Amino acid sequence: MSTTAAAPQQQGRPPRAGARTLAVTSGKGGVGKTFVTANLAAALAAHGNKVLVLDADLGLANLDVVLNLHPKLTLHEVFTGKCTLEQAILPAPGGFSVLLAGSGMVEYSRLTPDIRDKLLQILEEVKPHFDWVLLDTGAGISDVVLFAISLAADVLVVATPEPTSLTDAYATIKVLCTQQERRHVGLLVNQANRVGEGRLICSQLQQVLQRFVGAIPGQAFKLELLGEVKSDPVVRQAVLKRQLMLEHFPGSDAAQAIKALANKLIG
Amino acid sequence: MDASCLQFDSALQLLQQAGVVLPDGEPYGAVWIQGVIDALCDLSSKDPLTGLVNRRSFEMGLSREVDRVARSGESALLLVLDIDYFKAVNDNYGHGAGDLVIQAVARVINHVVRPMDTVARVGGEEFAIILPNCAGGFGATVAERLRERVSGQRVEIAAGKFLNITVSIGGAFAPQWVRSSPLIWMERADRQLYRAKAEGRNRTCLEHLVDSTVTAEEKGMLFAIAQDGAIAESQQQGTE
Numbered sequence: 001m002s003t004t005a006a007a008p009q010q011q012g013r014p015p016r017a018g019a020r021t022l023a024v025t026s027g028k029g030g031v032g033k034t035f036v037t038a039n040l041a042a043a044l045a046a047h048g049n050k051v052l053v054l055d056a057d058l059g060l061a062n063l064d065v066v067l068n069l070h071p072k073l074t075l076h077e078v079f080t081g082k083c084t085l086e087q088a089i090l091p092a093p094g095g096f097s098v099l100l101a102g103s104g105m106v107e108y109s110r111l112t113p114d115i116r117d118k119l120l121q122i123l124e125e126v127k128p129h130f131d132w133v134l135l136d137t138g139a140g141i142s143d144v145v146l147f148a149i150s151l152a153a154d155v156l157v158v159a160t161p162e163p164t165s166l167t168d169a170y171a172t173i174k175v176l177c178t179q180q181e182r183r184h185v186g187l188l189v190n191q192a193n194r195v196g197e198g199r200l201i202c203s204q205l206q207q208v209l210q211r212f213v214g215a216i217p218g219q220a221f222k223l224e225l226l227g228e229v230k231s232d233p234v235v236r237q238a239v240l241k242r243q244l245m246l247e248h249f250p251g252s253d254a255a256q257a258i259k260a261l262a263n264k265l266i267g
Numbered sequence: 268m269d270a271s272c273l274q275f276d277s278a279l280q281l282l283q284q285a286g287v288v289l290p291d292g293e294p295y296g297a298v299w300i301q302g303v304i305d306a307l308c309d310l311s312s313k314d315p316l317t318g319l320v321n322r323r324s325f326e327m328g329l330s331r332e333v334d335r336v337a338r339s340g341e342s343a344l345l346l347v348l349d350i351d352y353f354k355a356v357n358d359n360y361g362h363g364a365g366d367l368v369i370q371a372v373a374r375v376i377n378h379v380v381r382p383m384d385t386v387a388r389v390g391g392e393e394f395a396i397i398l399p400n401c402a403g404g405f406g407a408t409v410a411e412r413l414r415e416r417v418s419g420q421r422v423e424i425a426a427g428k429f430l431n432i433t434v435s436i437g438g439a440f441a442p443q444w445v446r447s448s449p450l451i452w453m454e455r456a457d458r459q460l461y462r463a464k465a466e467g468r469n470r471t472c473l474e475h476l477v478d479s480t481v482t483a484e485e486k487g488m489l490f491a492i493a494q495d496g497a498i499a500e501s502q503q504q505g506t507e
Contacts, residue, residue: 111340113338113339113340116338116340117338143340163489163490166489166490167481167486167489170481170485170489171480171481174481179442180442181442181447181451204489205489207488208485208488208489211488212482212484212485212488
């Protein structure tokens with residue numbers, strides 16, 4: 001038996017080129033994840049950044065609903081070769097671009113090597129052309145969600161002060177910490193009832209994580225509060241009208257909070 | 268290219284010393300040279316004492332497996348195995364006896380695992396085994412079978428003189444779909460090995476599979492702090 005000398009295999013990740021990648025996720029659905037993502041994209045774009053929001057909630061996408069878009073071309077058309085990637089990248093209100101997914105497509109509810117490869121490839125292709133790529137993931141901790149999160153360098157978990165949301169956010173962070181070996185996760189508390197509630201929630205999550213999850217020795221885990229959006233009636237108004245809050249209520253407390261989040265991320 | 272100007276003396280000596288049969292083919296011809304290169308590659312990837320994969324080759328295998336798991340989402344297990352009280356064997360019976368023990372353990376491991384698994388000697392008395400496509404539920408079974416088989420062996424270190432050997436085993440699964448690093452994976456398995464040693468040796472410890480369920484205890488603590496905070500805050504507001 002002779003072993004021919006194989007070409008040296010490429011090991012590890014290629015150096016990160018282009019855009020900063022941030023996955024926005026939540027344990028529980030309906031906590032304002034997509035709303036936060038869209039408005040954050042607008043806030044980042046307002047700083048002169050080229051921003052792409054990728055709807056990584058492949059099975060149950062609703063970024064189009066939040067933005068009042070009626071796309072004919074989505075990730076599904078790219079996946080199936082019906083259009084090019086460039087054609088599916090659409091301009092959105094707020095000065096950023098979106099790559100949307102169709103809703104209710106059962107074939108994307110399970111992660112297959114095929115979907116994985118396609119998403120990886122798409123992300124690598126778009127990264128050089130943008131400053132930021134935000135991945136709006138589904139809720140929960142399914143294969144697809146965890147995979148979408150793993151594509152991003154940074155993660156932002158959105159949670160509300162409700163016990164169910166906190167529990168699910170905790171479960172998500174726990175999985176990110178143990179399974180994805182992440183050492184840093186950002187937190188945004190949405191629909192806070194009072195100022196300072198975000199800080200309280202962040203520190204309580206951190207305490208429980210420290211007690212039950214534990215860190216790899218020498219690698220402390222940090223949950224960082226990146227923002228707090230107080231309950232704000234204009235948010236509901238914007239959602240119902242399918243408008244971008246940052247455009248229609250730029251002076252509102254909630255809009256200010258999202259701008260502060262963008263500033264913190266830009267650093 | 269005129270291959271006859273190449274220096275093959277050291278390489279051929281090395282192969283001869285290792286008992287490798289020199290390749291067929293006309294000396295310095297392409298087939299022959301390829302044969303020498305293959306034999307050298309083979310030699311440099313093996314541990315001379317046991318014939319197992321050596322540390323260098325193991326590290327390459329481990330990083331390939333990390334890549335594979337990241338792409339395929341298959342479950343893969345890494346086991347590290349250490350002979351208990353091995354220093355005492357060397358001290359009491361000499362290094363020759365120590366070598367016999369290591370060889371015996373290597374043989375047993377090779378018998379227990381599947382042909383597709385990679386068995387390596389990664390340190391003096393330490394072994395590592397990569398088990399691709401090993402489902403979560405089977406990990407503990409495989410590790411325990413390894414431990415039992417080694418413990419059931421009596422190693423003959425001199426004519427009529429037998430030693431009973433035990434091993435401690437630690438193990439960790441690679442995170443599926445995620446590109447971890449070989450280093451972190453090895454550290455996680457090593458940590459379980461330390462645990463097995465600390466808990467008394469001759470045992471197997473596997474890292475608990477990632478459990479995303481939130482226990483009642485965790486929930487209790489989450490909400491207790493939340494309530495404390497809310498009470499403190501309402502008290503603060505009351506005094507303002």
